[in-house]
Amino acid sequence: MKIKFLSIVAIAALMTSCSGDKPKADVKETTPVKKEVKQEAPAKTEVVSTASFMDDKGVGPITSIELGELDTALAGKGKAAYKSNGCISCHKISKRFVGPALKGVTQRRSPEWIMNMILDPEGMVANNEAARQLLAEYSAPMANQNVSEEDARAILEYFRTKN
Numbered sequence: 001m002k003i004k005f006l007s008i009v010a011i012a013a014l015m016t017s018c019s020g021d022k023p024k025a026d027v028k029e030t031t032p033v034k035k036e037v038k039q040e041a042p043a044k045t046e047v048v049s050t051a052s053f054m055d056d057k058g059v060g061p062i063t064s065i066e067l068g069e070l071d072t073a074l075a076g077k078g079k080a081a082y083k084s085n086g087c088i089s090c091h092k093i094s095k096r097f098v099g100p101a102l103k104g105v106t107q108r109r110s111p112e113w114i115m116n117m118i119l120d121p122e123g124m125v126a127n128n129e130a131a132r133q134l135l136a137e138y139s140a141p142m143a144n145q146n147v148s149e150e151d152a153r154a155i156l157e158y159f160r161t162k163n
Helices: 002-018 050-055 072-084 110-119 120-125 128-139 150-158
Strands: none
Touching: 072 120, 072 150, 110 150, 120 128
C-alpha cells in the first residue's frame, strides 16, 4: 500500500515536472507524504489435531459404524455412486477442486463424519465445527444430492481405497 502510494506521487511529480508548456518556476515540487499504516496482528488459528477430527462423528443419522476388511465389491458400487450422484462434479480424488481432495479422507475424518456429511451436508454445516471450517475454506457449500444411506456407505468404502 505504501509503495503504491509513493509510486503514484512519484508519477504525478514526474508528469508535472516534464510538461513543456509551463516555465520551471511555476512547477511546484511535491513531497511524498508518509502515511502511518497500522498493521494488525495476524489472526490466531486454532490448531486441531487429526486425532480429534477422527473422534468427531458429525451430526446426523450415522452415530456408529464398524469397518471391517475392505469390501472391494462395495467399493466398486461406491465408485459408481460417486459418479452417478454428482460427487465428481466438485471433488477430485487427488487434487483440490470446488471441494477438498478426497485422497486420504478416511485418515482425516471418522467414517461416521464422512457418511453424515454425504447424507446431510446442510445439517453438518449448521451443527458441526469441522464442516463450518471446510465451508469457510472452500466458500462453496456441499450440495445435498439426496444420497441414500446405502450409497453413502458404498461411497465411504470407495474412499477407503483412496488412501
